[in-house]
Amino acid sequence: MEILISNWSNVEFVPKKYIFPLERRPGKIEFPVCHDIPLIDLANNHPTDTIQQVIKACQEFGIFQVINHGVCENLMDDTMNIYKEFFKLPGEYKAKFYSNDINKSCRLCSSTLAYDTEEFHYWRDNFTHHCYPLEEYIMTWPNKPTKYREVVSEYSIETRKLLYKILDMICKGLALKSGYFEGEVSKTNVISVNNHIPCPNPSLTLGMPVHSDPNLITLLQQCDVPGLQILKDGKWIGVQPIPHAIVLIPGLQLKVISNDMFITPVHRVVTHAKEARTTIGVFLGPSPESLIKPATALVCTKPMFRAFTYPEFLKTFTAGAKCDAQFALNHFRNKT
Template sequence: MEKLVSSWYNDKQKPLPESYIFPPQTRPGNHIIPKSNTIPVIDLSKTLGHARTDIIHQILQASQDFGFFQVVNHGVPENLFKDTMDVFKEFFEMPAEDKASLYSDDPLKRCRLYTSSVNFDREEVHLWRDNLRHDCHPLEECIKYWPENPTRYREIVAAYSIEAKKLGSRILELISQGLGIEPGYFEGKLSESLLISVNHYPPCPEPSLTLGLPKHCDPNLITILHQGDVKGLQVFKNGEWIGVEPLHNALVVNIGCQLQIISNNKFKSAEHRAVTNSKVARTTAAFFIGPSPDCIIEPAVIFISPLYRAFQYKEFLLNYVSVTGFSLENFKLHA
């Protein structure tokens, strides 16, 4: 528990510990990151009328060009949107003793509070973040493992996870229609898993030397991120980092590795990272929608020249967490 950044760091005048300083080539540095006027913003309220075809085209174009887009008018009630982020912030602001029972170094724990990455003690450099992670589906089975405090946590997060699941299904159905895949393709085992990851990045004394999250791609199908009102998310495109500006009541959607494979590289799972800042804490909530471990992943049958072999998702996850320099090349068909 004492490893949590939010537990031991309370003096902004203290220098950044050496164990959090990244190698020079991977530091964010002090250069100015351009604001994102290019990450597409898609209005989902227009999917019910004649504009549906245009919205599908926008989603496909964004998934091809960036692997990222933001959605507005997505159907998640504004009050639930606000209450969810408030309860996550309340959780991380609670006294350490109130969170102690959830802290664990065991990555298999159903609901886990931890710091940095998967295994703190084996890391060469630590991430400037604390993380709360738990399953959200099936809800009736998972909810009993969730935090009991703040007292409204379970009620609010349950309602929000239901909305996130509905939104994910809606976006995936639009994607399947755009790709020419049969309706309902992404239902069932392909989108059975729903996991929430709540990241908390305390103010950092030297943001140019460390990272909240390093450059990576998400292993799942799609991710739906509520990034709050503090900037920090960056997407790597054409050799530069693009800042994704927080928009009021918007959600960020990014393409995961499984959707890149199913689309036969028509879509891309973009590399992204989280930077820190010296002034305020940043709290974000990501819903990872993905396959069940035994689900078979392969390019959709509409692609007559598949680039990837068929495999079980659990094989992918084992490679993703254990192979240095992970690459989708490990799953490609080679002529």
Template sequence: MEALMSNWLNPVETVPEKYIFPADKRPGSHAFPVMHDIPLIDLQNPNPQHITQQIIDASQRFGIFQVINHGIPASLMEETMAVMKGFFAGPAEYKASLYSTDIAKICRIYSSTLNYDSEDVHYWRDNLTHHCHPLQDHIHLWPQHPPTYRQVVGAYAVETRKLMVRILEAMCEGLGLKPDYLEGEMTKTQLISVNHHIPCPDPTLTLGMPQHTDPNLITVLQQCSVPGLQVLRHRQWMDVPPNPAAFLVVPGLQLKVMSNGKFWSPIHRVMTHRGEARTTIGTFLIPSNEIVIEPADDRPAVYRGFTYGEFFSCFTRSNCDADTALAFFQTNSESTSLSHV
């Protein structure tokens, strides 16, 4: 069977054995509670200090929040989503020409995870990932199908970067830092990562993405109307209701370290859906491999300094487990745990 699920003949009538998780790993048929209290922050609030305080509070208590009136036109969000869906519905041969599990490749599509050939069970997803910044250095390597891909996604990449920088500036101000504290090498790399999940005949047996914590600086996610995202909070999985008009903001592990343990970065995963395909667009800001990440305030440091390259190497060696990776860089001043969310 071909690796790229978007090239399979639809509908899929039964779940292939390679995609069925062991009984203790699969989600099962029980209903999950819904996370109705995710903070919703209006970025057009006339009081900037109020916005900053809401962002700080949400980053500390939830590790996740939504923003509305964010300045990105609804038309651009809709166009970008349509282009992404068009890409995954496009010619199989063209998508196959972009297939790669090489993390160094600027633009690639792959299925499940980058370990597809060696993993015991596959996740129910295709993923398209490419670099975005500086735009002129990367756009010529992006997909050419649909024909408007580069024009539409290029505009989207510029606007989502502005949004993430604005949120980071508010975070810095709320922590008593200069607004530009996280500019430059801290936000050097920008990635767009698009997950596409075709309809699954039995979602109780499968997972769309593994549980994980984002290792980068910050993520903004544009969801479609189809549910699937779950966050681990108070030691139970909770459904995150989709809001296609909002961006979901997820502080990454580097913000947890930079804030000296004040911010949380949530463990999350993705469920599959029986009736509809699900496409989501994630945009990530990632520090350069050489930049030193360390707590920004003068309290006793929870973490010692490290380069992002050093951290990411440790993160991948620990099977992308955040607790294991962060424990390697913890000092003895305080114990922290990601189980908060």
């Protein structure tokens, strides 16, 4: 069978390799949408209040949405359309980018990086590439659709600005020294786009694994088709797609730097029976040389975690391809 699901046509049933065991299936897709997830207006005339809203969201939910964020709505629409076009391109063209090599700076894969060895496949294609410094990576990007490099380069610049704006607000809210999140701790910048075709039976499979983000902070542009869910109080709840709102998720590195004050939510993606779903993720993360540890200003007696490098964390996080956030955190957690 063709590996990339975006190349499939007339899908009438879920192939066996995509059917999860009973205990891992989402079951009947009737999960409630959570209306309590914070929606923060960044154009609020009271910046101190906005900063406190961001801090509270990071502590109570580990996820929030922002509006009036400064990323042009037309640019958001153009970028989403570019990616929808990309996944509709002929398989022969997309095959140029297919790779399971995690070190490749521009790659297309299906399910997860362990497609050839994993027991069950996820219902998605994923396209990921680095985008900072822009001049270093842009020539490795697709030249189709025609305006891909033009549109996506502008999008990567504008979303990076927004992420730094959020990090600056967090910096002020935690009373950290100015520029704390600049430099090596946020050097890597990756765009990761998921494409999910309609699934004949969404109750049998998943669009993405149950996971927490290992990086510093994540920005997500949803489409109008629901699918993202977070685990809250033992229940899966949907994150409502709001037109031109942007989802922010503090990653595990930010949880460590906050000395365990912040939540990094467990989340997953379910599929849709009738609609295709494309989402654009932008990930800021530390460089390999960056030393991650709780911010000194936030440690009253003893830091909750010992210092580590990002590669050390990722090695523990991905051990056995489990991407187990709690296992990784506990590995670096100081004993009480």
